[in-house]
Amino acid sequence: MIMPIASATELTRLKGVGPKMAERFARLGIDSVEQLLFHLPLRYEDRTRVTPLGALRAGMHAVIQGEVQLSEIKFARRRMLLVRLSDRTGFITLRFFHFNARQQENLARGNRVRAYGEVRRGSGGLEMVHPEFSVIETDAAPVAETGLTPVYPTTEGLHQLTLRNALQQALALLRTDRLSLPELLPAGLLAADELPDLKQALLFVHQPPPETDLDELLEARHPVMQRLILEDLLAHVLSLRQLRQRSRTHQARPLSIRSELGDRFLRALPFALTAAQQRVVAEIETDLGQAVPMQRLVQGDVGSGKTVVAALAALAAVASGCQAAIMAPTEILAEQHYHNFAAWLAPLGIEVAWLSGKAKQGERRAAGEALASGQAAVAVGTHALFQEAIQFRDLALVIIDEQHRFGVHQRLALREKGRRDDDVLPHQLIMTATPIPRTLSMAVYADLDCSVIDELPPGRQPVETVVLPDSRRDDVVERVHRACQQGNQVYWVCTLIEESEALQCQAAEETARLLQAALPDVRVGLVHGRLKAPDKEAIMARFKAGELDLLVATTVIEVGVDVPNAGLMIIENAERLGLAQLHQLRGRVGRGGQASVCVLMYHGALSANARERLAVMRNSNDGFEIARKDMELRGPGEVLGTRQTGLLQLKIADLQRDEALMPKVVSLSDQLLKQYPGAVQPLIQRWVGQAVRYGSV
Template identity: 40%
Template sequence: MRGELEKNLLSLEKPLKFASKDNFSNLDRMAGLGVTVRNSCTKVLTSGPPAEIKTQITALRDSFSDFERLGRREKRKKISSALRIVHKAISFSEEKAHENVLPEKRTRAQVPEKKPHPGADAFSPSVTRLRGVGSRVGRLLAKKSIHTVYDLLFYSPRKYDDRRKIVSISEATPEEFCTVRGTVASVGDIRNRKRRFFQVVIYDGTGKLRLTWFNYNSSYLRGVFRKGMSFIIHGKVSVAPGGRALQIIHPLAQDIEIIESEKDIGNPLQFGRIVPVYPLTEGLRQKKLREAVRNALDIHAQDFKGLIPKDIQEKNDLMDLPEALEQVHFPPGDVLPVDLDDPGSVADSRAHRTVIFFEFFVLQLGLFSKKRKVDESRGISFNSSDALPEKLFRSLPFALTRAQEKVVSEIKADMVSPRPMNRLLQGDVGSGKTLVALASMLRAVESGYQAALMVPTEILAEQHFRNMRQMTQNIGVTVVLLKSALSKVDKSRVHEEIKTGQADIVVGTHALISESVDFKALGFVVIDEQHRFGVVQRAELVRKATVPDVLVMTATPIPRTLAITVYGDLEVSIIDELPPSRKKVETFVLRDTQKNRTWFYDQVKKKLEQGRQAYFVYPFIEESENQDFKRVRHVTKMVEELREEFSEFRVSLLHGRMKSEERDMVMGDFLAKRCDILVSTTVIEVGVDVPNATEIVIENAERFGLSQLHQMRGRVGRGGHESTCYVVYSFASGEDSGERLKIMGKTSDGFRISEFDLANRGPGEFMGTKQSGVPSFNFANLIRDSALLGESRNSARKLMGKVDNYKEYEKLFTHVAEKWGEMLELDTSS
């Protein structure tokens, strides 16, 4: 597709696709999607579309006018409808383009050979082009995010089964792992005097083996196992009660593979070797997936040859990438199976180290490429004068901490430099990040530029606006607030102040990226809690300036391994010291028993009687349909229980399905002390300061990550009063949860907690991969493979240091752009 219209249609499609991706998992963090869609629709309409498209896009733009006020279900419907309209418009536009071009008649010999994009043979072909992968299997693979040959070749097995030797049941040794083949003799529920359980008995002519489940879904297991079917099973054999029969307790689905026909037994991909066991989706079989991987390796593995430069390969003792890909999927017969849960076992596998290194290496090249592009741009060289920041500091009733002073100096050095600043500011809850950001914004104002602060919620914007206006009232700086809820007259006035330069500092939500907002001289951009904004929203704000300095702030302390992966293109500043006035929040980690509940209810009541306020936080909005979560408490039920328990106090409800105006109203009432108890989901995690709130009860704490718990604990202790956090975990979750949560009672250091959390839960759960832009790897694991991450980063840095022209490594950098171009906003055309 060519031309302005097609380009603008694709720009309109991009945020809608991102929002709908992975069953709309990105939707909740895409603040300002309605504004973005309306702006993109306007661009389409100004590029001269045909009448058919114009009518549809105009209606689409109008339909998104109330998008931010809709509930989640309505938003999903609207996005799906919008995507259908956009896809039709793109198809219509393409058809028109073809109609207008009459190709010359050519003989077969005259048709020029189409040259593929460098690396396209390896990375671009759809997986459905492989033999045996039709549209049905293609759809199943897509559910596991396998769309291309590259996706398939880098799809990591969950584990490996050693099928070089399948033993008979009579040869199975108790208390050892083994692999046996058997036929189902009986299936059913069994009840004895003590308990009920489900049992499948298999036989192989030499003996019988029982498979036993105590926690189970009977109808599901009956659907899986049928009398007469054969399968292979791998597991730890034990002796059943009574001392005669052998059994495997709770075998996992991934350890059982059905034999569809006797031909499978002689299949060298399935038996007589170490075989990969992949994560599956319903309808997809291991056999089919192994065959697809085998075909992909046979046809495309050599396309990856030379992607790791020879000197880097030798220095890091790596294999050639095609050979490594072969061995991580189908290990040779003379090695031990790699245990992917054992860092030592993975480190001993040269093939695994090679593929893991390559995954890290490609991302680091992308991050360094992005950083180089910024470093080579000409930015703003701000004045080195400290007049306005010093006025601010002198007006404060307290002194900056040493950590704050250090970070102020780091940011100043960046701002004075002619290169654009791109810096991440990390700081624990209450460490004073906003004050540091304000001082930096004042330096921009002193140099004749405007500064903007974008935050995820309107009530948070109002809080920052009030605080900044109060702190700058005697400095002669104008701070304005821009949010969607302003009246038409007020919005018009603020727009004019921004356009004429009367507004020095603009605080706002996604309303800042509206097409109607025109800055006179935006030079400094601060983005607070950036993972709550999509790539599109952040980029749109930055584009409102020529080449602004950008400061990204986060209150979630990020461990180094994750920081160099997620924010590897940014310089990092850390405020690792709390102001002396910030009181430690006393924390109790409690099992959910009636005795404990009576105690912490009484403690909260005492504080409420003293005029303080409290939060009660729960993981779910309503009862889950999932049987595993039936005992998890939810706000819909608990708000009624708490109104009864605390009948003399005012109890309000807050959750993510409420419209934004309703949420802001509830939070405003809590801030204004018109409410004593706020019953909420995690929407309070990033919220306003309520100095009078001193108590927070977090129930079913086992459902949250430690860093998330630490963020929620930070909602109290903000007003100088003694504060308390009650971390309550369910009895049903067992001892492990209690042990994991104990660190909350031992430390208030967010960085220490985040390291512990990352090690326990992994990067995806730690930050919410789908929510925050954490790169997802297939073979690589940030915790297990942290040493390889460091080595790959050093190698990428050295390569970038000697690369003047990307042509020298064209195939490699083409792959970098295809893999990470969209996420890192790389210029894929170059």
């Protein structure tokens, strides 16, 4: 009887994998034979047929076979080995820049060689550069491989041939049951969806037979891929939910939103909360009343009123004698939060401390002392909030805006500021104005409770969006003039033309000068990232007060600027921006009761992608629809930011392609946690391994 090899089989058990080679495998996150089996192909090559040399065309990937007629070393700009291969139909040159004596011997004149590579057009006809090759017998059959050849993700020093050789050995162990991979999904699920078991799926995906529909396999529509993708997504959702469960083993101080401070705050507001805001406040209230830390994400489109909801949550902490901290990723967004919170809370007798990287040392010291003593009940700032020197007297609530722009350790560092000796942690409220499609949210935020403010305040009208070439710039300038004469205020946004901030600011300065010259009766202001904070604030204050008609700005106004009288926005070089940023910028107008317009001005001929982006903006004001389209065009990595998606560690699943599976994955994760808890950790270990997870506790 063949005894199964124990799990976590060392890679060095495989022929050709010594300690040094094992180190290279480790760079791919592969430390055992079992993990190697889950290193799946990127694509496949059809090497089942030999193409006659006379039938080759540039751009083809092909298997060729012929006799070496000439083999010589040439010295041009670099040393190279040139090999002329011929069959009865034609000839081709094989070119090698890196070669050793053994390879040169194998490619000697008279030898028969089989090679695979990309056909290119060279100076002397068709050629292949560094093809894979082998010496064959004279009477070898004209068939290259019996199945499709997998191509794997690799790393420096680890070649495809080494990977394939190691995997063939691992698959042989799996096929003969000398290596055991337990089936962790319920048998009923596999049968109901007609999915193969794990062993069948792995054998097939590594060694698909020649008749396999490659498109179906590569587009992940094949049942074996669906089976593996389901398990990959499931492992990641379970890992996040496990973090969620772990976080609920900590304690937190129960807080109540219903307080005299909260009531006074609401009575002082010049507007009533929308039904969506009231619903989200109720969800936060329920969380804060628990003795476990709240972990809630609030999504809301531009102008939906997330900041007011955050202020109510902060007042719950203050009313309980504790402190709250609000962290934003940029200076301008943090400044806007500070001004809002200070204006709202000062009349209630609450001191708000301001902490930013640009603040002077004395200002930071004073703010730190106010927080340490408890004199300041609320802190607003950038990453400066979690610096070691900053200590809170009793931090009970952490509010993070646009959290995907922070690293994991930054978010945790701020939370640790509120950890008490009895292991009581602060509540966390996370906000984003970047709407995220629901299915993507299921995968990325499975460790958070999610709330959505899906209603704009009364009176807000959709912004009409117009797309124009910059050849019509004079017409646009005239439109700006008419708007200013009618008492409206206008933004003119200069987007990034060069990578240098200095050059971008110069472009904005030149634009302001030209507009002022063209419109002498219009009061023009200029704001960009290189202005000192007091100067920037003074200009923004003048614009908000109606003392300026036209504000020329860089994209620093993307967030945090609220001027209800602004009814027209011009965005130059709009084709250079992504949908999310265009939507954020457009959200600066239409904040009053009047009809508003956003003009997207583009330069030169548009690419197909840019044309589609601008069409989406013209046709939709729905942030969630725009986010869905943004993910379709750019992918989840760009929408969420690399910090976020880099921590997902998905092996084969694609959040965009496989979104239809997410409801089933969430349902299955519930089933496993309740009925098969013993399968949870092995699944996570199989697919996620020891990767540091977002939100780790």
